[in-house]
Amino acid sequence: LEAAEPVAETPAEIVVAAAEPASTPPASGDVQPIRLLTGNDYAPFADEMLPGGGMVTQLVEMAIFRADPAIPYNLTFVNDWQAHIDALLPSQAYDLSFPWVRPDCEAPATLSAGDLSRCENFEFSDPLYEIVDGYFASAQSDLVAATSYSAFEGTRICRPEGYTTGVLDAAGLSVPKIELLRPLSAVDCFEALAAGKVDLVSIDAEVGDSALAELGLTGQFVQNPHLTTFLSLHVIAHKSNPRAVEMVQKLNGGIAEMYESGEWYDIVSSALSRGALQQ
CATH class of the missing domain: 3.40.190.10 (Periplasmic binding protein-like II)
Incomplete structure (x- = not known):
């Protein structure tokens, strides 16, 4: 995702005690929740109206749980996607946003100004899903x-x-x-x-x-x-936010565990099957 000027709006927020939706112990009061950010109108990947908030939302939540079940987080939907990278992550109002395409950062001379800025200023997780x-x-x-x-x-x-x-x-x-x-x-x-x-x-x-x-x-x-x-979807953190960058590294471990356990396949196949039925 990438583009114009932020639009003021009231975000929808879902506060989650920990990374697994059901019956996980509350985190210590000293732990500041990780502030996750996504948006709507990005089916089948992210949308409040989709089961589990969409395929990538489910993948991110499972990756957090696999990284550390005790990590608390807040999940917020803000539909102005450009505001995520222009303001909300750089200001550290939020820690992580998803899903975002990773440009070809290894070939900076070929990139637009927006994509080059994305490569220079954001940390990308390992790939969550490949798109065509x-x-x-x-x-x-x-x-x-x-x-x-x-x-x-x-x-x-x-x-x-x-x-x-x-x-x-x-x-x-x-x-x-x-x-x-x-x-x-x-x-x-x-x-x-x-x-x-x-x-x-x-x-x-x-x-x-x-x-x-x-x-x-x-x-x-x-x-x-x-x-x-062919492109890939990722979680991103602004490099000025060390806590968020550290969380990306933890997420990568959770993503690897999902692949190994088969949970990644289960989430993706279920989401795509629902989409095929709707069409």
Whole structure:
């Protein structure tokens, strides 16, 4: 996720005594809860209306539990994703935010200013999940069959605010070669596509499929199968917050345990099965 200016809003907060939702002992009063931050409109990965708050929310909570069951935390949903990285983490109002794509930090010369800043200022956890980022168009559009990014030059592309534009930049699809629309959510992008206001939606496959299902547009708009990018989702901490950076290291241990125990597979397969049924 990546984009515009923070919007003031009242966050929804869920206070959790410890990392396992059920019957864990309360933490010592001396322990300051880890302040977790995520947002809505990112199905199937994060949304208050999804079971367990979404797939990645469940993965993060299980990783915390596997790292240390006694760690208390607060979970808050703030829908202005850009505010997470512009203000809420740098100010240490919150410790960790998820899920975020990790840019190719090993190739800084290829990165946009926003992605370069993300690499320089944030600590990333180990990968939680890999996504396939691509382009959706009308099922009748010639753009669905395109095999070269040059075919997208001159088009109107929608990519939600908060999402990195690195995938567009890497494909040579920056303004002014394209016209770029940055609304708040994936649903907003697909509404614009259905209304003929844009030609393409740039987004990962599972979020796109979920948004189309929510709008009742499944089958009318499809993903180009030829032009895709593999990315990974992570928890992030601002490097100025040593407590949060330390927590990322603990999380990495919990993530490794989830992979070994099979819990990662159980959470992911259950979430994806629910999504398939909804579509």
